[in-house]
Amino acid sequence: MALQEKYKELIDTATAQGVNNLNVREQEGVLYIDGDASGSIKQQLWDTYERLDPNYSSGDLVMNINSIAGVTEGSKLKVTTNSSNLNIRSGPSTDADIVGKAARHEVVTLVSKANDQWWEIKTDNGAAGYSYTQYLTPL
Amino acid sequence: MKNLTMKTTALLVALVIMGTTFTSCKSGPKDDAVKAAVETALLSNPHIAEAAVTVEKGVATISGQVPDDATKADVDKTVAGVAGVKSVVNNLTVVPETPSVPVAATDVLTNAVKDATKDFPTVTATVNDGVVTLKGEIQKANLQKLMMALNALKPKKVDNSQLVIK
Numbered sequence: 001m002a003l004q005e006k007y008k009e010l011i012d013t014a015t016a017q018g019v020n021n022l023n024v025r026e027q028e029g030v031l032y033i034d035g036d037a038s039g040s041i042k043q044q045l046w047d048t049y050e051r052l053d054p055n056y057s058s059g060d061l062v063m064n065i066n067s068i069a070g071v072t073e074g075s076k077l078k079v080t081t082n083s084s085n086l087n088i089r090s091g092p093s094t095d096a097d098i099v100g101k102a103a104r105h106e107v108v109t110l111v112s113k114a115n116d117q118w119w120e121i122k123t124d125n126g127a128a129g130y131s132y133t134q135y136l137t138p139l
Numbered sequence: 140m141k142n143l144t145m146k147t148t149a150l151l152v153a154l155v156i157m158g159t160t161f162t163s164c165k166s167g168p169k170d171d172a173v174k175a176a177v178e179t180a181l182l183s184n185p186h187i188a189e190a191a192v193t194v195e196k197g198v199a200t201i202s203g204q205v206p207d208d209a210t211k212a213d214v215d216k217t218v219a220g221v222a223g224v225k226s227v228v229n230n231l232t233v234v235p236e237t238p239s240v241p242v243a244a245t246d247v248l249t250n251a252v253k254d255a256t257k258d259f260p261t262v263t264a265t266v267n268d269g270v271v272t273l274k275g276e277i278q279k280a281n282l283q284k285l286m287m288a289l290n291a292l293k294p295k296k297v298d299n300s301q302l303v304i305k
Contacts, residue, residue, distance in 0.1 A: 042287075062290050117291070
């Protein structure tokens with residue numbers, strides 16, 4: 001229960017912000033917080049986490065706030081890489097061949113979700129394949 | 140659940156053995172037989188995680204933990220139905236079961252971690268028994284992004300205490 005006290009502010013914020021399917025459990029010295037929320041709530045929770053545990057260095061919390069659970073096939077996604085183009089690959093892995101690129105800030109279409117890390121997308125130019133969801137932001 | 144059931148069975152077996160060893164000297168032979176019958180009856184209920192039985196002059200006292208009120212009520216009925224039990228003192232406490240946190244399989248996690256750290260070539264990540272250990276160095280501005288990505292992969296834990304943050 002000690003970890004729930006350490007991260008009380010985080011849990012309270014998640015509750016107050018209406019995180020869906022919120023699940024808080026403590027097991028073998030690690031607190032697990034799971035749920036679905038918008039990208040802005042996810043950001044707020046991560047900023048709170050960083051304040052309570054600077055640099056996340058304690059290794060006592062695994063927080064998985066899914067901000068892409070509600071995104072449906074056919075949705076438009078913006079490419080939000082730091083600076084480079086986004087690789088489009090033949091399969092859901094960095095081992096798969098690069099079959100195309102999407103420019104930074106280009107808008108692409110979600111075809112299907114392979115998993116939470118890899119989505120099949122297509123560009124308006126006809127390039128299609130799998131890209132890493134971390135660099136895709138739902139519009 | 141399989142694990143839990145095995146644990147339950149092992150516990151009950153242990154309790155049965157302990158019970159017979161410790162109480163046989165102070166209770167009469169009839170109480171001992173009733174106690175054994177009660178324990179056998181309780182073994183058939185898979186929801187009872189921990190229960191200890193004592194029988195004295197036909198009064199069966201049950202203590203321990205059950206996951207819900209329904210199981211506690213079931214125990215009352217089960218024990219009361221055992222021949223030789225005159226009354227039941229049900230001291231069971233209700234402790235809800237918490238399912239264990241799902242952790243990704245090592246090969247799945249290893250591949251996913253490789254993908255997530257690909258854009259941070261100065262970071263090395265190793266996966267051992269669900270624990271992701273980070274070494275090397277990273278710009279402070281990229282740390283949150285990396286941690287968000289790793290936390291989404293169902294690891295048991297992410298240990299970045301050896302990662303140098305610049």
